[in-house]
Amino acid sequence: MEQLSRSIKLENLPAQVAYENQDHLPEKIIQFGEGNFLRGFIDWMIHELNKHGLFNGKVVAIQPTPHGRVVPKLNDQDGLYTLALRGIENGQIVERNEIISSISRGINPYSNWEKVLKVAESPDIQFVFSNTTEAGLTYLQEAYDEQKSPLSFPGKVTAFLHHRYKVMNAKPDAGLIFLPCELVESNGDVLKELVLRYAKEWRMSDDFIAWVINYNQFCNTLVDRIVTGYPKDNIEHYRELLGYEDVLLTAGEPYHLFAIEAGEDVVERLPLHQAGLNVKWGAITPYRELKVRLLNGPHTMMFSVCYLAGVDTVLEAMQDPDLGEFVKGGMIEEIFPTVKMDEKEKRAFVKSVIERFENPYNKHYLADIGMNAIYKYRSRLIPSLLDYIEQTNKLPKVILFSLAALIVYYRPDRNGGDFLIGKRGNDEYTIRDNKEALTALTKAWDQFENGGADVNSLTRSVLENKELWGLDLNEIEGLNELVSSNVSSILLNGMKESVKKLAKAATK
Template sequence: MIKILQFGEGNFLRAFAEHYIQTANENGIYDGKVAICQPRKNTKVINALKEQGCRYNILLKGRLNGEIVNEVKSVNCVEECIDTVGEYEKLKRVFCLDSLEIVISNTTEAGICFIDTDKMSESPNVSFPAKVTALLYERFKQGKKGLVFLPVELIENNGDELKKCIIKYAKFWNLENEYINYINNECSFCNTLVDRIVTGKAEYKDDECAVACEPYSSWIIEADERAQSVIAFCKLNMGAKFAESVLPYRERKVKILNGVHTMSVLAGYNAGFKIVRDMINDKAFKAYIDKGLNEEILKTIDLDENELKAFANSVIERFNNPFIDHKLLDISLNSVAKFKARCLCSLLDYYNKFGKIASVLSFSFAALINFYENFENKDYPVNDVESVLYFFKSKHNDIVFDVLANVGFWGEDLTKIDGLYKKVKAYFDDIKSLGISTAMEKLLDE
């Protein structure tokens, strides 16, 4: 019986959502099948899944709870694969099933948007929210119960944004107020935050749809009572949970998972490392990361201490995945903007909370400047937007001061923060005179 409709046939959802649903079915806490349709016109994966009877395999490779995992999960919870354009009538039929409870989507960050040229009569050749508006209207007209929407697109408040778009289309198309009341009162739109590294298509026997991913998984869901009553997989011990707000968890992910990457990779590359795993297994770099993580970053996040430490430990474990060679240079792309979003927030929060400058985060700031400075004469590529590259091409009497004072980079003049320039300049001078590794050892001895 189809209880879930999924807009998104790509590797991520098939390695993420179906893993939860399949496991819930196998453990007897759920009894539901999935119908998958593609949000765009490309039917390559849909057709491949159909050829295989909608069955495929997930290859789980990595570390979890201190153990190396190398397992295969066979997926048979998908009952139908639908070509959104070529089989639109079938899609409408599934969308209006009495048994349908949940709609999952992953249409990329650009997928949840309002386009004022979309017409209801042109569905399905419209945006994803427009398609859903038209399909949900058909369900409303048939007097069927409302649905729970679980978007996993990586935008803030993804559920709220999807709901806003649907209501905007309903008004734009002059649909009746009763339909808008149905959207508001009988449907649930959950804000979610997801986390799993999916490495992509995998080679496994004759399975053309096999997908590989790490074993770690997290799905944080803001859900009302209606949504909680039908989302069964949060009962599993697989990292899915209900929360009053996803915002602290978003902060946790950005500051810890993404922040530690950005805090370490530029220094790591200049110290001679090429991939994350080798860097994390170096004694000095592991100590550097532990110090920055436990003594600085974690102290700026308002979540349960044990929960934060468990997540931090899982991040270090994920960095040490023996099956993924994650290149430091790949992570270094657009590092200035990444530092602002991922590390500067922790540095400023630490200063505001404790009235002093965080040492490791300041060292990572100095390492960023060292990585970019005079980049045209270095033996590695620096990939960033043109405005950033132009700045570092220009001559500077004091590169550290000029970087910190660049309001265009940081949204404010960071030289105004008492002690920050002095600290970053000292670390920058140490890196220049001692080399990155010795400068780091000096930091660790402070």
């Protein structure tokens, strides 16, 4: 079977695969990262811009870590790869397959740093994108060597900018626009501060530091799309469908959101919205709240309830009548009213979230959502809990049922070293969280099982822990009583029956 490359004949492609050659375009973007997300999100967006004649530029992808394996594959395929977008869109199952041609080449900076510096010398380069994970957008103490690539991502950016500054004689128009995509709040501001820190520690000139501050833009962004990557579970289906071999085949969902805080000059130079893309320019805080509360919040709200009820994935939970109604009820009745945004936009977002949860192609495991769930509950659901109480003077029953389920989920069967092992029937599962959370829940359950404490005392001891929740939840009138009652029901009747009981109470 022929390998995907620029030599592939267009007439041999099946009708289900779209392809538009963009080889003639200049390199305008340097991108730190070449993984599934960037290829399924940013590089796809640039490809769409180019198709509409709105950007006419290509991407140079830089390998972010010394042990990356994507760059050789990318270069073997002449920068090409297939993106398969699969899911539910406006109530319909869709599957679109397209060869993305926005990447010109990949560079391994650890063996070819001089090529990266050559990119820095190009007057065509305008933008810098990145996704090096949250761990990449951090400080790492390291020495500066002009001939070698720094190990850290911010270090690479600093060295790249310093070389560009020198070669281009500190021209103001040589400054770049940074749009980091790491899931870190105020990611542009964070990257800028890290670059300035490296510049000072590496004793670069005050003039260079002033040039970075005055002539480079670091935009805060928020990204949203699930990109699952290489579809190994059904790769034979794709080989037959495509008619060629693609080792970088990338699968993702149709939904996407890109919120960017930037000036009008950036909007004009990167008119993503004009290509029909779901891009929001301006303050990203409302969209962060929208995503955290109405996408991440329901994920955290559902995971322990649905997992302990016997299902393993988000899709299975949504397909179960009782669990699906539990999730939708909490999202629409309790979380939705707390989000301060245009009603029409909120309703559209909720519709898209439900479609994403019901995507038949995504295996989103509840146990994965449950990692570090105490912190997630605090950041994703406590704000909605407090706002709901303030608005209605009532307790949100679904949100608090999920809090009871979370406490039961953290019931340890045994110690697993750096984590705990819980049990669902005869099946074991891993409880992963920080040491403080695991210690607090272990102590509370031990007092219940071996120290004579009742359920009310169990929940009270957990809910009073300000380190876990940011406040003493027992101070909210009636909260401990409701959570305690739910924990008792789960322990006595099981999760599935308790969910049904909750639903019946809601209809009275």
